Amino acid sequence: MNPNTLENHWMPFTANRDFKSDPRMVVAAEGMYYTSEDGRQILDGTAGLWCANAGHSHPLIVEAVTNTIKTLDFAPMFNFGHPEAFRLAATLAETFPNPLNRIFFGNSGSEAVDSALKIALAYHKARGKGGKTRFIGRERGYHGVGFGGISVGGIVANRKQFNTHLPGVDHMRHTHDPARNSFTRGPVPHGVELAEDLERLVALHGAETIAAVIVEPMAGSTGILPPPVGYLERLREIATKHDILLIFDEVISGFGRLGTPMAAHYFGVTPDMITFAKGVTSGAIPMGGVAAADFIYDAVVENSETPIELFHGYTYSAHPVAVAAALATQRAYAEDGMFENAASLETVWGDALHSLKGAPNVADIRTIGLVGGIELASRDGKPGARAYEAMKRAWAKGLMIRVTGDIIALSPPLIINESQIGTIADTLKEVLAETA
Ligand SMILES: Cc1ncc(COP(=O)(O)O)c(C=O)c1O
Numbered sequence: 126m127n128p129n130t131l132e133n134h135w136m137p138f139t140a141n142r143d144f145k146s147d148p149r150m151v152v153a154a155e156g157m158y159y160t161s162e163d164g165r166q167i168l169d170g171t172a173g174l175w176c177a178n179a180g181h182s183h184p185l186i187v188e189a190v191t192n193t194i195k196t197l198d199f200a201p202m203f204n205f206g207h208p209e210a211f212r213l214a215a216t217l218a219e220t221f222p223n224p225l226n227r228i229f230f231g232n233s234g235s236e237a238v239d240s241a242l243k244i245a246l247a248y249h250k251a252r253g254k255g256g257k258t259r260f261i262g263r264e265r266g267y268h269g270v271g272f273g274g275i276s277v278g279g280i281v282a283n284r285k286q287f288n289t290h291l292p293g294v295d296h297m298r299h300t301h302d303p304a305r306n307s308f309t310r311g312p313v314p315h316g317v318e319l320a321e322d323l324e325r326l327v328a329l330h331g332a333e334t335i336a337a338v339i340v341e342p343m344a345g346s347t348g349i350l351p352p353p354v355g356y357l358e359r360l361r362e363i364a365t366k367h368d369i370l371l372i373f374d375e376v377i378s379g380f381g382r383l384g385t386p387m388a389a390h391y392f393g394v395t396p397d398m399i400t401f402a403k404g405v406t407s408g409a410i411p412m413g414g415v416a417a418a419d420f421i422y423d424a425v426v427e428n429s430e431t432p433i434e435l436f437h438g439y440t441y442s443a444h445p446v447a448v449a450a451a452l453a454t455q456r457a458y459a460e461d462g463m464f465e466n467a468a469s470l471e472t473v474w475g476d477a478l479h480s481l482k483g484a485p486n487v488a489d490i491r492t493i494g495l496v497g498g499i500e501l502a503s504r505d506g507k508p509g510a511r512a513y514e515a516m517k518r519a520w521a522k523g524l525m526i527r528v529t530g531d532i533i534a535l536s537p538p539l540i541i542n543e544s545q546i547g548t549i550a551d552t553l554k555e556v557l558a559e560t561a
Pocket of ligand 1: 175232233234235236238267268269270341345346374375376377402403413
């Protein structure tokens with residue numbers, strides 16, 4: 126076998142044929158930059174994949190991971206434990222809004238979502254409401270790639286290749302309304318009435334059949350859709366009224382992405398569960414999980430007729446090395462004031478990206494926190510082609526961006542400074558000018 130071949134690796138969510146004909150490889154990372162295989166410094170406009178919020182190879186995280194792998198490489202968490210896992214849960218309980226104090230660990234956002242959906246079912250069953258089994262998601266939602274996640278998710282391509290989903294799932298309409306909301310900063314002005322979709326679905330299916338509604342407070346992977354003003358508040362009211370659990374999927378929006386610990390803080394709305402991953406370890410080691418309200422844990426645990434209360438968990442739940450990475454990441458966020466840095470740069474970031482209004486083919490720009498979406502007009506009959514070309518051109522100019530369809534999605538590490546924000550905007554300006 127040729128060890129230099131690219132053929133054996135079946136790459137995830139990638140145009141394999143195109144990549145392998147023109148690879149974009151990184152070999153090292155530090156702070157705000159990747160190093161490409163040909164030795165160039167690449168400014169990270171995407172925090173890797175929305176995860177390296179603390180910047181790359183933060184010394185605290187590197188040290189914690191290195192020490193832990195030497196002392197405790199693995200610990201079984203079924204009927205055994207290790208102290209740092211409990212310390213991390215207590216630390217995270219401080220980060221999540223009250224009463225989300227019970228932390229269940231997995232390894233990814235997809236697992237976090239599956240865990241949250243199962244916890245919702247177990248919660249209702251424990252209260253004698255086992256008929257509440259439906260889930261409500263939203264069009265254009267992204268909740269990872271497990272069967273639970275693609276069922277409640279609403280990204281068309283991620284669903285239609287597979288056909289089979291969880292039964293009993295319905296979707297609210299998405300909130301993208303470019304005719305009324307365009308070139309926006311923060312929550313968008315129009316669309317609060319779309320939250321009434323939840324009331325309509327309750328009327329259609331009956332509240333006694335619905336377990337939970339899951340939304341990203343700010344839809345990320347679909348191409349940055351900040352919620353309409355008042356929308357999340359209204360979902361909260363309707364969910365509470367009908368005894369439906371409200372789940373915020375904060376895999377992207379958590380850990381300082383919007384300049385607050387969680388998006389729940391940014392919007393001032395407290396859900397019943399939050400799913401998290403990515404920024405919890407700044408991407409250094411895989412970890413994800415669910416923060417559940419005390420009353421959910423109490424209902425499942427206190428009412429249990431079996432010694433084990435929840436028949437769910439992963440071999441690598443609270444893996445010691447991931448726990449060490451997460452604890453060090455939380456320390457780095459606090460000691461370096463990273464959430465504060467993100468918050469203080471929200472206006473500068475918005476100004477820089479909105480300066481691209483008027484650049485060729487720019488149809489819309491949406492910014493919130495340290496997140497930005499630049500929507501390009503699609504080429505006739507070739508959706509996604511223009512943004513994909515822009516991504517390649519940016520890479521050639523030393524900037525890593527992410528594209529989804531014809532939307533450029535930006536989410537730099539929270540340690541970014543004003544000059545680097547300027548570089549992102551300047552590079553994109555050149556890229557857009559060259560991408561006809
Ligand atoms: C909101 C949301 N949920 C879940 C996931 C899935 O996370 P993972 O890729 O770690 O499974 C993602 C990934 O981007 C996400 O954005």
